[in-house]
Amino acid sequence: MNWFKKFMTGRYGVDQLSWILIGLSILISLLSRLMDSKILAVLYIIPLVMVFYRMFSKNIAKRYQENMVFLNKWNLIKRKINKIIQRIKDLKHYKYYKCSNCKQTLRVPRRKGKIAITCPKCKTVMIKKS
């Protein structure tokens, strides 16, 4: 294992983007088996090649930057998914509206009849059914 340690010195290694690429490769591979697709059977190699290229790359700054761009997008997607999950949980007790003026999302309690909703951001008043 000493030769491997020596070989990996100064190389980037594995990061979060690499793990996602490995997962993507496995997913494509499984899909190719399920769908009996020859195109997918070849395509699964692309993410794997990217993983190995990134892992053995000596341009650490560039690989780090790629991972940061990926993480920013990944966190954005995670936040949107969490927001959707939260809304589904709230569905029973709250209703969501968008302010007609500034598009701010407004959450109001359900079953209160017709209510005046005042946007906290721009103070626009809307009459809506809750």
Ligand SMILES: [Zn+2]
């Ligand atoms: Zn508003």
